[in-house]
Amino acid sequence: MxxxxxxxxxxxxxxxxxxxxxxxxxxxxxxxxxxxxxxxxxxxxxxxxxxxxxxxxxxxxxxxxxxxxxxxxxxxxxxMGIVFQDYKLLPNISVYDNIAFVIRTLGMRSKEIQERVLGALKVVGLSNKMNAKPNELSGGEQQRVSIARAIVNGxxxxxxxxxxxxxxxxxxxxxxxxxxxxxxxxxxxxxxxxxxxxxxxxxxxxxxxxxxxxxxxxxxxxxxx
Ligand SMILES: Nc1ncnc2c1ncn2[C@@H]1O[C@H](COP(=O)(O)OP(=O)(O)OP(=O)(O)O)[C@@H](O)[C@H]1O
Ligand SMILES: [Mg+2]
Structure with missing residues (x-):
């Protein structure tokens, strides 16, 4: 590869x-x-x-x-998904929106966006924090969000x-x-x-x-x- x-x-x-x-x-x-x-x-x-x-x-x-x-x-x-040491999350939007951000630009239906974001959140074990803002999360949780964002597009x-x-x-x-x-x-x-x-x-x-x-x-x- x-x-x-x-x-x-x-x-x-x-x-x-x-x-x-x-x-x-x-x-x-x-x-x-x-x-x-x-x-x-x-x-x-x-x-x-x-x-x-x-x-x-x-x-x-x-x-x-x-x-x-x-x-x-x-x-x-x-x-490719890319993950950094310092997470690089957008501070003013929710966990859900951080993960959805990129795939929203691909013209996907909102139902499919939702399924993918929820699926990615499940993989990283953070479904219960989807409405939080990044600064309400621990470092480990923020890194989970950045991993979910990296894999959401498969x-x-x-x-x-x-x-x-x-x-x-x-x-x-x-x-x-x-x-x-x-x-x-x-x-x-x-x-x-x-x-x-x-x-x-x-x-x-x-x-x-x-x-x-x-x-x-x-x-x-x-x-x-
Ligand atoms: N944009 C840049 N301009 C000039 N030199 C650079 C630049 N980026 C990296 N370097 C130099 O290239 C070399 C390799 O840097 P790199 O960041 O790839 O190392 P690294 O293994 O990731 O280090 P670390 O473990 O500290 O992250 C270093 O000597 C660094 O100073
Ligand atoms: Mg380095």
């Missing part, structure tokens, strides 16, 4: 990524680890076309998104950049279990994290970056070997 070949990304005079070659199959669950500045967020930004590689190809399905015209970016983004790919970076260990585990359940339905999940305990607990594929290069890629791995 995802194939990177000879990918380099340079910001001014720093190489954030160098010679990245990587395949991620459909339905895989991947942890992306590495110290601060290793290039995790940059790699993810290439996948959701927030950044363009300096050279190399980034294939999502059969589309090289490194060469995708800007006006086609919204199309490819619709095939994307084949979910990208989460340090989704538990602001959460305590118990809440982090709950959030990661939700991501695992989503993956079990066949959605490809890529998660960057610094959380050693989480990586060691789940024993998934672990890809480690160091100074912009892949230094390790193991199945059923731990944070360190």
């Amino acid at each position: 995802i194939q990177l070949r000879n990918v380099y990304k340079r910001y001014k005079d720093t190489y954030a990524l160098q010679n990245i070659n990587l395949d991620i199959l459909s339905s895989e669950f991947v942890f992306l680890t590495g110290s601060s500045g290793a290039g995790k967020s940059t790699l993810m930004k290439l996948l959701y076309r927030e950044e363009i590689p300096t050279s190399g190809t980034v294939m999502i399905g059969n589309i090289n998104i490194a060469k995708l015209p800007n006006d086609r970016v919204p199309n490819i983004r619709r095939c 994307p084949p790919l979910l990208i989460a950049d340090e989704p538990t970076g602001n959460l305590d260990p118990k809440t982090s585990l709950e959030i990661m279990q939700i991501l695992e359940q989503i993956n079990e339905k066949g959605i490809t999940v890529i998660v960057s994290t610094h959380d050693r305990d989480i990586v060691d607990y789940f024993r998934k594929r672990v890809i480690t970056l160091e100074q912009g290069q892949i230094i390790r890629d193991v199945q059923a791995g731990r944070y360190e070997q």
Whole structure:
């Protein structure tokens, strides 16, 4: 599903990524680890076309998104859900409206919008908070809302950049279990994290970056070997 070949990304005079070659199959669950500045967020930004590689190809399905015209970016983004450390919820509207926001722009019938939003809320276990505003929720609950928003359109790919970076260990585990359940339905999940305990607990594929290069890629791995 995802194939990177000879990918380099340079910001001014720093190489954030160098010679990245990587395949991620459909339905895989991947942890992306590495110290601060290793290039995790940059790699993810290439996948959701927030950044363009300096050279190399980034294939999502059969589309090289490194060469995708800007006006086609919204199309490819619709095939992926993106989750951030700081949730990025709209503060002045309800949980329900935050989740419905994007699919409302797709011209879907309101009945279908409702079914999808309620379905997504159920997946993250937050049906009872649909009328709350984001600032009435805990951090863990806000992250659940952002995950519901990411999956509401049924994307084949979910990208989460340090989704538990602001959460305590118990809440982090709950959030990661939700991501695992989503993956079990066949959605490809890529998660960057610094959380050693989480990586060691789940024993998934672990890809480690160091100074912009892949230094390790193991199945059923731990944070360190
Ligand atoms: N917009 C930018 N302009 C210039 N340099 C950047 C930019 N974004 C990232 N970098 C640099 O690229 C390198 C990789 O950054 P990146 O954010 O991908 O690291 P990271 O692994 O996500 O780190 P962290 O764990 O702290 O989130 C760093 O040296 C960073 O300073
Ligand atoms: Mg980062």
